Amino acid sequence: MTTTELTDTDIATRGADPAIGAGATEQGALGWLADEADRVRTAGLHRDPIVRRADTPVVDLASNDYLGLCTHPEVVAGGQAALAQWGAGATASRLVVGTTEAHIELENDLADFLGFDSALAFSSGYLANVGAITALVGRGDLIVSDTGTHASLIDGCRLSRARVVVVDRGDHQAVHDALRARTEQRALVVTDSVYSIDGEPAPVADLYAVARDCGAALLVDEAHALGVRGPGGRGLIAEHGLSGAPDLIMTTVLSKSLGAQGGVVLGPELLRSHLVDRARTFIFDTGLNPAAVGSAHTALRLLRADPAMPDRLRENAARLAEAIGAPAPAAAVVSLIVGDPHAAVAAAAACRERGVLVGCFRPPSVPAGTSRLRLTVRADLDDVTIDRVARIVLDALRTVGAR
Known part of the structure; x- marks a missing residue:
């Protein structure tokens, strides 16, 4: 078996960064991960999984449990x-x-x-x-x-x-x-x-x-x-x-x-x-x-x-969208564009602190400049809950200067 050494030109042609290779010598083969982590955090794109507790009461508008059947x-x-x-x-x-x-x-x-x-x-x-x-x-x-x-x-x-x-x-x-x-x-x-x-x-x-x-x-x-x-x-x-x-x-x-x-x-x-x-x-x-x-x-x-469940779901989505000034939804997703990824993360955190879980979508899931809150409505929500959620979301957006 023969081996071939790669020149700097070879590395660049194959899409690798020679600087990463140089850093690996001092920090180990995965040393470049620290620089990558800094870059991602600076861009506002770092992600930490949200850990739910079974005994914490929240209104879940982040999952895709559209009909509310997960815990039925x-x-x-x-x-x-x-x-x-x-x-x-x-x-x-x-x-x-x-x-x-x-x-x-x-x-x-x-x-x-x-x-x-x-x-x-x-x-x-x-x-x-x-x-x-x-x-x-x-x-x-x-x-x-x-x-x-x-x-x-x-x-x-x-x-x-x-x-x-x-x-x-x-x-x-x-x-x-x-x-x-x-x-x-x-x-x-x-x-x-x-x-x-x-x-x-x-x-x-x-x-x-x-x-x-x-x-x-x-x-x-x-x-x-x-x-x-x-x-x-x-x-x-x-x-x-x-x-x-x-x-x-x-x-x-x-x-x-x-x-x-x-x-x-x-x-x-x-x-x-x-x-x-x-x-x-x-x-x-x-x-x-x-x-x-x-x-x-x-x-x-x-x-x-109960074939009317989807109808109730879409009615709930329409009610929430109207209450927060979002475009009328065609399905169960209410999408509220914030723009800046840092502001979107802060707004989602503010909602979570007030007892409402919402999705936060940032690049690469969405195009740059369109970071957003993504609210997925459920069929089992009542009008009182939807109205309360709307107030919390709007307040969270105002808190981070997005409204």
Whole structure:
């Protein structure tokens, strides 16, 4: 085996910083992390996980528990029953012994509810998106994505090794042009149905028409639409009458409106079979834990039994947005742009001190100059609570000089 020493020119060409290499000699190979930490803090982009306590009463507008089902007694009981029956974990990959009868029952009910032939559950929504994309396209294929897609879709595109064309969010004409200009035979269009940052819907029907016209498949991530939009909370695909349509793949999660954990890919039976054989994030990952399966299945039954829950959710979101002067929401997310990341962090902290948890989104999650408070409303909030939250948020913004 031979080795080759890299010159300073070689290092610069490969994207490394020679100064980091020099510092590593004195501080160790990870010495550069201290400088990086200083840079991130100065930019106002450092992140510390918020640690919740079970005994601290707060109004949660930071999570994605849209229907308030995470702590619903029946949902908790469903998880406990599955825990007692199957144990604390799936114990292995789904292809070994990690698939329980409970997994299959949940998948069948999800497929039936959402109008697709089949469903396949993954241990997270992130892994569902990465697994689906990398199993459907690869080197020599084309993906057309947009600037609003979730990180899991972006990473799936990168890992697929397909050629990726990124267009402006919602620009279906640009998608059409990219598909028409391609030299690749196989192509996939990917999008969120409801964008996670501001809750705005994508032009799903237009994207599907373009994809079909150009011989491409469309993958739509409904993570922020399940339980929020569409008939009975079935999502934007169902709202457009496209459930189970040819060449259409739906992904979604069990961790938002269904209050549990996990991700799902839905489509024709051939798709499910292909993913079982080829999706690495399914094949090589321990199966979704049984407690999450039991909780999600119970939450799905509650949603079926009360199809007005999504309506109450959207009404609550509209009430809060009006009270704080934010744009009228199309889903459950109320986005309030602050601008400066330091001010956004301070405003979120001021809300937290007053008993309200809100999301704080900064670059790279959002473009520079658009740091914001992201409030995710729930269906189980009453008018008194919403009005109190509005007063607290406005007061917090005034405290940091953002209003």
